[in-house]
Amino acid sequence: MSVFLPLLQGSADAALLQALARIGPIVLPSSQANDTSLPEHAARHVLLDQECTLDDVTALLDEGAEKVILPLAQAQDAIGVLPADRLLLLLDVGNVSAVSDKIRNGVSGVLIKTPSLDVDFVSSVSRFFSGASIHVLPTDISMPPSQPVIRALHAAGACLVLPTSLLSLAASSESQINVADAFLSIVSSDRPDGLFPTIISSYVEGGRTLGLVYSSAESVRESIVTGKGVYQSRKHGLWRKGETSGATQDVVSIRLDCDSDSLELSVIQHGAGFCHLNRTSCFGDRETKGLFALERTLQSRLFSAPEGSYTRRLFSDPDLLRAKIMEEADELCRAETKEEVAFEAADLFYFALTRCVAAGVSIADIEHSLDKKAKKVTRRAGNAKPQWAKTTQPARKESGSVPSPQKAPIDPNAPIVMRCFDFSTATTDERAGLLRRPVLKYDEMLAKVKPIVDDVRIRGDVALLELTAKFDKAQLTSTVVRPPFTPESMQIDPAVRDAIDVAYANIHKFHAAQAEQASMVVETMPGVVCSRFSRPIARVGLYVPGGTAILPSTALMLGIPAQVAGCKEVVIATPPRQDGSISPEVMYVARLVGASAILKAGGAQAVAALAYGTQTVPKVDKIFGPGNQWVTAAKMLVQNDTDALVSIDMPAGPSEVLVVADHTCNPAFVAADLLSQAEHGVDSQVVLVAVNLSDEKLAEIERELDTQARALPRVHIVRESISKSNIVKVHSVEEAIRFSNDYAPEHLILHLENANAAVPLVDNAGSVFVGPYSPESCGDYASGTNHTLPTNGYARQFSGVNTLSFQKHITSQEVSADGLRNLGPVVATLADCEGLDAHANAVRVRLRTL
16 A cells, blocks of 8 residues: 555646656546656556546546546446456545445445544544555645654555645645655664665566665655665665666665565666676576566677578568568467477567567567556457458257357368257257357447447547548548549449349339338328328438448448438448449449448448538438448447437348258258358358258258358358358248247248248248249349348348338328317317316317317
8 A cells, every 4th residue: 555645736846746656656637637747657546527437437447547536426337347456436524324335345445535634534434444445535634744644544544645736855844745754654664773674676677686775764765856776875874876886777666565664666777787796686696587688688689690690680581580470379379288388489489579679679668568458447359360260160069058159270171060959859048049149249349339439420530531541451531432433433344234233123123112102191080181291311321331242232222222212312331442442333333323422431430420420421310231240339329329310220230041941942052042141251140940851951951061161262251150050950830930930030041842831920030032943142132122131130120121211201180170179179188188288278279269
């Protein structure tokens, strides 16, 4: 526990801040949390002095705050979410008793604001918060406390918090106390000469002990103020280390031991070393070993390695060094025994540290980076990048619990198979497991996308350009393209153009038939005419994924109903390629559907730009389109923000298909249908519901699945998605459709002897494909139906995108005088019943005129 904590109030002298940083944490109001005048190594406790959300508190911890001090009201949200050892509770004297056990156990200590320094009260609080650190902030204090008061509070288990206005580097006075005097308040010595044994350790060598010296109050005071190593020689008095030898020390921190009778100074040693014998340490000739010895050797060889030496080659040939790092990392991953792992790790450390030294990075810099990362309370998923992520596929498993997919090195010779379950023997929990999708924890994803969405909302185009460079690897000067689009941007293969034109005609025809051409008019009683008419949504945003596949078909599926509905402004958002261009196929479709703008951005940042608008991106009223987890989470986030005033089509996520097959199915057709969705992405899921299929028939489907998958260029994606997908064995078509209705698939394919007869049984599905010659691909591209469909079971509540999705309906009513004579008394009676007199009066005032 620190002797005292300084509370920064307004500005403070830089030398004072440097001195305070050497003896412990500094308390900062949250409004000054990013104060750049503080030393870089200063430990910070942040005291919330303004309204902050849980996200703000998390950000403070992520940005390096050791602890955050929360008022009781805001602590409610943080308890149990953020680590207890990073939270302190801010209390007034009057609300100490209001602290519940949950809150008390969810923080590491408290800071009590009290008008007076009542030691007895502090002692009782310390007992109440047994095991927690107690900090006391006096609110009515015009002069600094004396050293005995600081000592008494420390003895009661409390640490005093002092405003920096009461602290000074000059001698103590009535208005200020010297920093060293406050620090030394509790220090005592059991030596006759009153000196304090002092351990000196190396800050840059992992705390290695350099020597034992003695300190006095005077030497400690000078070390705190100057930041230099100053000690008390028992023979010669005050000893300023290096004053004659040049082997000076920079003091990083000064700490007390548990008994407050000895010190430890962590220093950066300059010159020959600490010892008067010109050795690094007073404890013999033991040379620096391990990583620090390697670092020292490499630092010297960076400038002195002879030409032709291996180390010189590594420093002068970055490609060789890169290759060696990758080679040694691979060998470390393959090592099996303890000795092999140690041997290969040593090699990897050698080449990695060579890379660091070449870049001017020290072990201390690496440790500093590790310490900063350790302070973060939010964590990335930690998944490997696609080029490194590999999996092995489990053999087909009969029944039992539904396993989670396991990451492991891939075996390209392993069969590509699905997991298999018998529905009739599955337990209730196992059946529920078969309905779950292996994707998206929305709470986690919402927390991840919120900073991105907020960044675009606040900084607009500047944030959008930065995020596009970061995530899409495209350096742009503008993210918006408006018509007319240049012919060069739409140059596509003539065969592709013809196919797009046919698809456009079919989709347009089907969606035009859905449009409401006339108002609905109903006379509900004589003289009372009610009507409903449609109007297009004025401004729509269409998200067209770019990711692992180019999807001009999605631009057709979203753009055509918007065009048919008559939307005035149609903004297509799609990730750019690394050269900043958009797929020419998407550009061609954008012209066909009459897009008013193209936003060259993807992910959550594109959704945010559409929802809030930027300096160049038009704000839209509704966002459509499928996407990955980031896109889906961002859509759900903005639709719930009243500042955005935007709605979405549906929470469309990773693609999925459920195939129902009986004995009449063609195994090659079934396998092809399963793979057509499995190739969308590693988070896609496919399900085969097998109706009384024999083991031989199932084996034939699995052979086809494996053979066809290996012939696909996206086989690496298929391997992972197939490994998480299921075969469910059932005994009847009715049982199969019941399972399908519970699953509510995006795509439902019926490979059945009498497929048409099963359609009336379907209650929940995005789109149904009937019979062996109706592959899901037709609906994806050109049959005419829309392929933007609900996933993750949302087919229970949502329809797929259609023309009506781009329209809104307005009702009207016209009541004649005769109609009001009949209807008015009814309305007035109901208004009276509800106690809404003004409603009743609006009717009666008219009836009186009649």
